[in-house]
Each structure stands twice: as structure tokens, then as C-alpha cells.
Amino acid sequence: MSDDGAPLVEVRDLHKHFPVGGGLFGRPRAWVRAVDGVSLAIRPGETLGLVGESGSGKSTLGRLMLRLIEPTSGEVRFAGRSLLDLPAGELRALRREMQIVFQDPYGSLNPRMRVGSIVGEGLAIHGIGTRAERRDRVVELLELVGLPPEAARRHPHEFSGGQRQRIGIARALAVRPRFVVADEAVSALDVSIQAQILNLLQDLQQKLGLTLLFIAHDLRIIEHLSDRVAVMYQGKIVELATRDDIYRKPQHPYTRALLSAIPVPNPRQRRRKAGEE
Amino acid sequence: MSSLLAVRDLRTSFFLEGGEARAVDGVSFSLDAGRVLGLVGESGCGKSVTALSLMRLVPPPGRIVAGEVRFDGRDLLPIAEAEMRTVRGAGIAMVFQEPMTSLNPVFTVGNQIAEAVRLHRPVSRHEAWARAVELLGEVGIPDPATRARAYPHQLSGGMRQRVMIAMAISCEPRVLVADEPTTALDVTIQAEILDLLGELRRRRGMALLLITHDLGVVAQQADEVAIMYAGRIVEHASVLEIFDRPLHPYTQALFRSIPGVGGRRERLQPIPGQVPDLLRLPSGCTFRDRCERVIDECAAVVPPLEVKAPAHTAACIRA
Numbered sequence: 001m002s003d004d005g006a007p008l009v010e011v012r013d014l015h016k017h018f019p020v021g022g023g024l025f026g027r028p029r030a031w032v033r034a035v036d037g038v039s040l041a042i043r044p045g046e047t048l049g050l051v052g053e054s055g056s057g058k059s060t061l062g063r064l065m066l067r068l069i070e071p072t073s074g075e076v077r078f079a080g081r082s083l084l085d086l087p088a089g090e091l092r093a094l095r096r097e098m099q100i101v102f103q104d105p106y107g108s109l110n111p112r113m114r115v116g117s118i119v120g121e122g123l124a125i126h127g128i129g130t131r132a133e134r135r136d137r138v139v140e141l142l143e144l145v146g147l148p149p150e151a152a153r154r155h156p157h158e159f160s161g162g163q164r165q166r167i168g169i170a171r172a173l174a175v176r177p178r179f180v181v182a183d184e185a186v187s188a189l190d191v192s193i194q195a196q197i198l199n200l201l202q203d204l205q206q207k208l209g210l211t212l213l214f215i216a217h218d219l220r221i222i223e224h225l226s227d228r229v230a231v232m233y234q235g236k237i238v239e240l241a242t243r244d245d246i247y248r249k250p251q252h253p254y255t256r257a258l259l260s261a262i263p264v265p266n267p268r269q270r271r272r273k274a275g276e277e
Numbered sequence: 278m279s280s281l282l283a284v285r286d287l288r289t290s291f292f293l294e295g296g297e298a299r300a301v302d303g304v305s306f307s308l309d310a311g312r313v314l315g316l317v318g319e320s321g322c323g324k325s326v327t328a329l330s331l332m333r334l335v336p337p338p339g340r341i342v343a344g345e346v347r348f349d350g351r352d353l354l355p356i357a358e359a360e361m362r363t364v365r366g367a368g369i370a371m372v373f374q375e376p377m378t379s380l381n382p383v384f385t386v387g388n389q390i391a392e393a394v395r396l397h398r399p400v401s402r403h404e405a406w407a408r409a410v411e412l413l414g415e416v417g418i419p420d421p422a423t424r425a426r427a428y429p430h431q432l433s434g435g436m437r438q439r440v441m442i443a444m445a446i447s448c449e450p451r452v453l454v455a456d457e458p459t460t461a462l463d464v465t466i467q468a469e470i471l472d473l474l475g476e477l478r479r480r481r482g483m484a485l486l487l488i489t490h491d492l493g494v495v496a497q498q499a500d501e502v503a504i505m506y507a508g509r510i511v512e513h514a515s516v517l518e519i520f521d522r523p524l525h526p527y528t529q530a531l532f533r534s535i536p537g538v539g540g541r542r543e544r545l546q547p548i549p550g551q552v553p554d555l556l557r558l559p560s561g562c563t564f565r566d567r568c569e570r571v572i573d574e575c576a577a578v579v580p581p582l583e584v585k586a587p588a589h590t591a592a593c594i595r596a
Contacts, residue, residue: 053463053464053465053466054463160551162551163551190320190490190552191319191490191492191531192319192530192531192534192547192552193547193551194534195534195535195545195548198536198545199544199545217464218464219464220493220535220537221536223536224536257465258464258465261464261467261468262464262493263467263468263491263496263497264496265492265493265496265537266520267497267499267516267517267520268517268520269496270496271468271497
């Protein structure tokens with residue numbers, strides 16, 4: 001990771017407002033500012049941790065960065081090019097470079113498809129390689145995420161939660177993306193399995209030079225994985241700093257509140273309750 | 278002196294097409310008034326089924342097969358259902374993980390708490406409502422008289438969990454079973470709810486059985502910790518003892534697999550493999566095929582929970 005170099009992903013003054021109420025044809029009664037003026041840049045090869053509580057707008061921000069949803073206003077740039085005014089064909093080509101891994105390892109894989117087709121679907125859609133080449137690539141990807149080649153012939157329900165998350169990761173990596181958004185990618189997993197997936201993500205990032213936006217509500221996991229951390233609250237980034245600065249010298253009161261609320265896995269460091277100072 | 282709650286050799290199985298799944302397979306522990314026991318394990322280890330067994334609320338095809346659940350000296354398993362109903366709520370009460378699905382969406386929260394009060398006490402509607410408002414105040418809901426008239430969907434997740442706790446303590450239970458009470462909540466709200474549970478325990482002298490997968494929550498709240506794996510308690514000790522000197526290889530592996538806080542960023546050491554299928558458990562020690570200290574003898578017998586140090590038990594022949 002270099003400190004100078006141009007950012008791979010950059011957003012400027014990004015807004016996303018969702019309408020609330022008003023029914024099917026009526027005017028909305030109000031707007032929720034899910035993302036409310038966010039600017040940040042992610043450097044090539046970096047892991048940016050995005051942490052916030054439910055409703056903070058962190059998932060919306062992740063989806064905006066991939067242009068999976070349209071912003072209300074603002075700018076999203078990928079490798080120096082604006083994603084928002086690209087012609088459809090060029091946008092499709094750029095899509096290969098950015099992928100997402102979802103939280104729910106049960107709901108995000110089509111139950112009727114075999115794992116081989118799920119992992120290879122992106123290759124087929126983008127017309128990459130011949131059928132045989134795609135089949136080889138699927139086996140290679142399964143191996144990369146620690147699954148046996150036979151997995152390709154099976155269906156998602158035959159796998160455990162951790163294995164399904166590996167399948168989701170293999171699918172995201174199939175088209176050789178440069179940028180991956182991991183949205184609560186380990187939240188649904190048991191702790192022992194969580195560790196397997198976190199290590200896998202770290203290894204893959206090093207091996208493939210991935211740039212990662214790691215979205216999570218768990219501050220311990222964010223600390224473990226991130227180079228820099230952005231703290232989001234009510235649609236805004238309230239603090240953005242290196243991991244060490246965020247965890248050792250938090251500046252914003254909200255960051256401090258979040259950190260002091262973590263249940264530390266050490267009974268000798270019990271959190272002081274308010275008023276007990 | 279006998280404990281407030283003493284569970285002995287509890288066995289609860291689910292009778293499935295594929296065979297008998299022993300979700301709880303010989304669990305024993307006891308809990309005294311004012312104490313917090315953390316019951317820790319990963320999904321499917323039997324911690325929630327243990328809780329449901331204490332309340333005699335195991336859903337079919339599950340059934341309590343054997344054991345004793347002594348509450349205040351009396352075994353609850355043989356008593357009549359009508360009698361059990363008086364124990365639930367007034368003796369042992371329970372708080373679940375998901376406050377939204379446990380509340381009725383079409384009644385106000387005050388109504389639902391008042392209902393719970395009237396179920397156990399011969400009081401007028403008016404008195405029950407007053408009690409509901411009082412309880413909402415006790416669990417830290419601001420302006421309880423107004424909030425009592427709110428419907429569940431009008432409250433935040435943290436507020437709903439407070440309502441659930443108000444309902445659970447409405448009949449002054451002596452044991453509160455909290456099954457992942459903060460798992461669905463944000464970290465700042467989680468801290469508030471855990472503080473509330475701790476405070477209620479101190480104020481009312483309740484015993485708390487805190488079921489969680491989060492070692493951080495346990496470290497912060499529990500006096501004692503029992504670690505469950507595949508239906509059995511594999512280690513049990515005081516919270517300081519278990520964090521200082523974990524003896525069972527599974528407990529040790531669990532500790533190594535969680536990221537620390539504010540510390541060095543060491544590589545995590547995941548536990549290889551997966552939690553075993555209860556219908557296809559390995560012989561002997563059920564953890565042996567994931568264990569780094571496994572020897573041939575581990576396959577031969579199920580290791581009993583033995584005293585390995587003062588007030589510290591573990592079920593491992595290598596510990």
C-alpha cells in the first residue's frame with residue numbers, strides 16, 4: 001500500500017435520500033438522508049473498515065460505491081473515472097473490477113443452481129473464456145477459497161454457513177476484481193468459523209492485491225482487518241483515521257462512545273458503567 | 278445448602294427422521310440467588326435448548342428425556358403443566374433474542390405487560406396498568422406512562438428489549454434466563470441492556486442465566502462460565518479462572534479465534550472443521566476431530582466432566 005498514489009475508489013459529497021411515506025402515487029412525506037454528504041478515498045491495496053450501527057447508512061454507502069443504487073447527488077470515481085456518467089457498455093466492463101460479498105450466506109446464493117454455475121456465472125455473463133476454461137477457473141477458485149473441486153457439482157444447501165460464505169467469496173473473485181465490498185461478510189457466522197473467513201479474506205487480499213471496503217458493526221473485527229477506519233453515524237462519516245489512531249486516540253465523541261461500549265473479552269477489564277467513574 | 282436452581286444430568290433430544298439428536302446430553306449446573314452464570318457456545322451446541330428445557334418449553338419433536346431441574350429444592354420435570362405455569366414467570370422467567378417477534382404487534386406494550394401481571398396476580402385492570410407503567414420505569418424507559426400506550430413497532434429495538442425485560446420481571450421471578458438478549462442490538466444499546474440486567478439482578482437478588490456466543494459479554498457480566506459443545510458442558514469455572522487458565526482444548530481454541538481489542542493484530546487461529554452434526558457424532562470425545570491435542574484414547578470413551586483444579590471442571594482426558 002502506498003501513501004501517495006491515486007485512490008482506486010473515491011466518492012465526493014455523496015448523497016442518497018430515500019422517500020418515506022406518501023403511498024404509491026402521493027408525494028413522499030419526508031426524506032431519509034441515508035448517506036448525507038460523504039467524501040472519502042480508498043487507496044489501491046488498502047482495507048478500509050466502515051463501521052456504524054444499524055441505520056447509519058454504511059450498507060447504502062457500499063452499494064453506492066459499486067453503483068448498485070443511484071445516488072441523489074455527488075460523485076463516485078473508480079480508477080480515476082466517474083462511474084455516474086459512463087456509457088452503459090463501459091460501465092458493464094468496469095463492473096468486472098468491483099464485486100460484493102453479502103452478509104447472508106443463506107439468502108445470497110440461488111438454491112436451484114449448482115455451486116459451479118454460481119461461481120462461474122460472472123464469467124459466463126462477461127463472456128470470459130470457453131466453457132472448458134470457465135470450468136477450470138471455477139475449480140481454481142474453489143481451491144483458492146479452500147473448497148474441494150467436487151463442491152462445484154453440489155447445491156448451496158449442502159454446505160454450512162462458513163462454506164457458503166466461501167462460495168460467495170469465490171463468486172466475487174471469479175472475474176478478477178480489483179475492488180471488493182464485503183458487507184457484514186462474517187456477521188452471521190459462529191466465532192470459530194468467523195476466524196476462518198477473516199483469515200481467508202486477509203490471505204486473498206495479499207495474494208491478489210485486492211482493495212477492500214470492509215463494512216461491519218463489530219468493532220473488534222474492524223480493528224483486526226483494517227488499515228484505516230471510517231466511523232459512520234446518521235449518514236455522515238464522523239471520523240476517518242488510521243486504525244491505530246481510531247482505537248488509541250479516538251477524537252469524535254461518537255467514536256469514543258462506540259469504543260467504550262465494546263464488551264472486552266477480558267474479565268479484568270470490566271467496563272465502568274456511567275456514574276461509577 | 279441447596280442451590281436456587283440445580284440442574285442434574287439433563288437430557289433433551291429431538292426425534293427426527295434421521296434418528297435421535299441429543300441436543301442436551303447430560304448437562305448439570307447450579308445457580309445461586311444473585312449470581313450470573315454465562316452459558317457459552319456456538320450455534321447448535323444446545324445452549325438454547327437447555328434454556329427451553331428449564332422452562333419446559335421444548336417444542337416437538339423435541340422432548341426432555343431424563344434429568345432433574347430443581348428449583349428451590351423441587352424437581353420441576355414431574356410436576357403438572359398447570360403447576361408449571363405458575364413457576365414460569367413467578368419462579369423462572371425468560372428473555373429471548375428477538376424482541377419484535379416475541380411481542381404481539383396489535384396490543385400496546387402496556388397492555389401486554391398488564392396482561393402478564395394479571396395472569397399471576399388477582400389485581401384489577403387499573404392496578405395492573407399502573408404496575409405496567411411502574412415496570413417500564415424500572416427498566417429505564419423514559420416517560421413510561423406515555424410509552425405504555427405505544428405499539429411494539431413504534432419502539433426501537435433497544436426499547437422493545439426493555440419491554441421484554443419488564444414483562445419478564447413483572448411477576449418477580451427469582452431466576453431470569455436471558456437467551457442472547459443483546460445479539461440483535463447495536464453495540465451501544467447492547468451495553469445499556471447488559472447494564473440494566475446487571476442492575477436488576479443486584480437490586481432484586483435475581484439469579485441470571487446468561488446465554489450467549491459472545492465471550493466479551495460473558496467476560497463483562499458473568500460470575501461463572503460454562504462452555505457447551507455438542508450438547509455437553511465441556512468446561513465450567515469462575516470467569517477469572519476460565520479466562521486465565523482455560524483447560525479444555527475447545528475453550529482454548531475459542532479464545533484464540535476471537536480478535537482482541539486494542540492489542541496486537543495477531544493472526545487469528547480458527548478452529549479447523551465445523552461443529553459436528555448431532556446425528557453423526559464421533560465416538561468418544563465429540564471435539565476430537567477438531568482438536569490439536571487428540572490421541573487414540575480420545576475415541577474410546579466420552580470424557581467425563583472432572584475436577585481439574587479447585588472449582589474448575591473440564592471434560593478432557595488431556596487437560
